Amino acid sequence: MSVPMIELTGVHKGFGPKKVLQGIDLTVQHGESMVIIGGSGTGKSVMLKCILGLLKADKGSIKVNGEEVTTMGRSDRKQVLSKFGMLFQGAALFDSLPVWENVAFGLIQGKGMSKKEAHEIALEKLRRVGLTPDVGDLSPAELSGGMQKRVGLARAIATEPEIIFFDEPTTGLDPIMADVINDLIVECVKDLGATTLSITHDMASARKIADRIAMLYHGEIIWEGAKDEIDHSGNEYVDQFIHGRAQGPIQMEVLKL
Amino acid sequence: MTNPLAIIGRVFLSALAEIGRLSAFAAEAISHIVRPPIYWRLIAQQMWLIGYNSLPVVGMTALFTGAALAQQIYVGGSRFNAESVVPGVVVIAIVRELGPVLGGLMVAGRVSSAMAAELGTMRVTEQIDALVTLSTDPFKYLIAPRLIAAVLTLPMLVIIANIIGVLGGYIIGTGKLGLNEATYLQVTSDFLEQSDVISSLVKAAVFGFFVALMGSYHGYNSRGGAQGVGKATTNAVVSAFIAILMSNLIITVIVFGAD
Numbered sequence: 001m002s003v004p005m006i007e008l009t010g011v012h013k014g015f016g017p018k019k020v021l022q023g024i025d026l027t028v029q030h031g032e033s034m035v036i037i038g039g040s041g042t043g044k045s046v047m048l049k050c051i052l053g054l055l056k057a058d059k060g061s062i063k064v065n066g067e068e069v070t071t072m073g074r075s076d077r078k079q080v081l082s083k084f085g086m087l088f089q090g091a092a093l094f095d096s097l098p099v100w101e102n103v104a105f106g107l108i109q110g111k112g113m114s115k116k117e118a119h120e121i122a123l124e125k126l127r128r129v130g131l132t133p134d135v136g137d138l139s140p141a142e143l144s145g146g147m148q149k150r151v152g153l154a155r156a157i158a159t160e161p162e163i164i165f166f167d168e169p170t171t172g173l174d175p176i177m178a179d180v181i182n183d184l185i186v187e188c189v190k191d192l193g194a195t196t197l198s199i200t201h202d203m204a205s206a207r208k209i210a211d212r213i214a215m216l217y218h219g220e221i222i223w224e225g226a227k228d229e230i231d232h233s234g235n236e237y238v239d240q241f242i243h244g245r246a247q248g249p250i251q252m253e254v255l256k257l
Numbered sequence: 258m259t260n261p262l263a264i265i266g267r268v269f270l271s272a273l274a275e276i277g278r279l280s281a282f283a284a285e286a287i288s289h290i291v292r293p294p295i296y297w298r299l300i301a302q303q304m305w306l307i308g309y310n311s312l313p314v315v316g317m318t319a320l321f322t323g324a325a326l327a328q329q330i331y332v333g334g335s336r337f338n339a340e341s342v343v344p345g346v347v348v349i350a351i352v353r354e355l356g357p358v359l360g361g362l363m364v365a366g367r368v369s370s371a372m373a374a375e376l377g378t379m380r381v382t383e384q385i386d387a388l389v390t391l392s393t394d395p396f397k398y399l400i401a402p403r404l405i406a407a408v409l410t411l412p413m414l415v416i417i418a419n420i421i422g423v424l425g426g427y428i429i430g431t432g433k434l435g436l437n438e439a440t441y442l443q444v445t446s447d448f449l450e451q452s453d454v455i456s457s458l459v460k461a462a463v464f465g466f467f468v469a470l471m472g473s474y475h476g477y478n479s480r481g482g483a484q485g486v487g488k489a490t491t492n493a494v495v496s497a498f499i500a501i502l503m504s505n506l507i508i509t510v511i512v513f514g515a516d
Contacts, residue, residue, distance in 0.1 A: 049386070052386075052389065052390060053389075054386050054389055078392055078394075081389065081390065081392050082392045084390055085390070086387070086390040088383045088386070088387055089383070090382055090383060092382055092383040092384050092386065092387040093384075093387075094379075094384055094387070095378075095379075095384075105391050105393070106391040106392060109391060109392065109393045109398070110391055110392030110393060111392075155391075159391075165390075
């Protein structure tokens with residue numbers, strides 16, 4: 001069997017007394033689309049940030065394409081990061097740059113491409129996500145939430161990365177725009193043949209973009225399986241979550257009061 | 258009841274920890290200043306924002322301070338029939354102390370806060386994380402250009418502030434107090450020494466470093482949304498003020514302490 005693209009073993013991360021990740025074990029194979037579901041505050045974003053090195057895991061192993069990243073030096077890590085693209089929850093576009101330069105940023109700064117060449121590619125990527133070239137000259141602040149997400153997606157795929165992370169890709173969007181973004185994600189990932197790891201609590205989105213789904217609860221993966229298996233998981237936590245029921249084993253903080 | 262010694266100990270340890278974090282941040286930033294790539298376009302952009310846009314406030318401060326200083330020295334000096342010291346004291350006070358210190362404080366108020374607000378907003382909206390995922394080091398792209406620009410720009414601003422400050426004294430001295438114009442300029446030139454100008458520029462460069470360092474440090478490490486950014490902005494200005502005043506004393510003692 002080939003080396004997994006992403007492999008987490010026993011990953012722990014805490015902030016002071018608060019233990020956020022408590023032994024995550026997760027494997028994502030080459031070309032696979034893995035979606036992590038789970039409620040707010042269960043550690044989904046922290047897990048992504050640990051893989052990217054934005055946060056340092058307290059314990060455990062994180063391998064990207066077989067390479068251990070937790071002990072890597074600065075230059076090796078930069079090399080590994082060049083394999084990644086990421087769509088952030090709030091798009092995280094740079095306010096100080098026009099849209100096209102946001103999309104071209106990784107090409108110009110990361111790959112040292114000329115501005116002229118990067119501009120051409122940026123406009124092509126914008127077209128790929130359904131935006132016209134004139135959008136390229138606008139400032140991110142002039143765009144709607146849906147357009148910002150599309151620009152964020154164009155930026156994530158601009159360098160044609162091997163791995164793409166999607167952090168709550170449909171949060172804050174209306175259902176139709178959410179479905180448009182889901183379709184774009186599926187198409188773009190298929191075009192690139194990239195491995196993807198997405199985190200969401202939107203089940204419609206998870207069903208659309210996932211090959212496999214894992215559920216994170218209290219800092220641990222409590223269930224993992226193929227997308228089609230989730231309706232028959234036999235796990236009462238998963239059942240409660242996917243049906244959005246207030247009653248069940250998952251007790252929200254508000255209910256404890 | 259809490260032991261007061263324990264409280265003092267905690268505050269002391271927390272202050273030491275903060276100084277340690279700030280020093281590590283400064284060392285990391287400086288290491289990026291001396292290693293390529295250098296973002297010249299961003300440095301030029303920051304020099305424009307820090308320097309050109311601060312000119313009005315720094316110029317006005319220097320002009321009015323120089324003028325008020327001349328008036329005060331004239332009143333004080335007249336008690337000993339020493340009105341003629343006005344040009345000499347004005348130029349020494351402006352070049353050695355008031356030009357760099359007031360210029361530094363004005364720029365700190367304007368620039369440290371703006372840097373902290375901008376970087377803090379970038380932090381809480383995940384733009385800094387986005388930079389990392391795009392293979393760009395935030396220290397190199399965001400912090401180093403600000404530090405370089407501030408260290409280069411503050412001395413230029415202070416030269417202008419010094420000239421305008423002396424001009425303020427000249428306007429009041431010759432226009433209102435009746436001092437001779439040619440004599441005023443001659444005494445100003447005679448009193449001013451090379452070491453005064455050099456110390457003024459060294460102070461300005463050091464103040465520039467602290468202005469950018471405090472703005473960057475507090476902005477880069479801000480947490481917790483809009484409230485966190487607001488807190489970072491306040492902390493940046495307060496800590497830049499303290500750093501400027503402390504470093505001013507240290508440089509003054511080193512340069513002029515042996516006189």
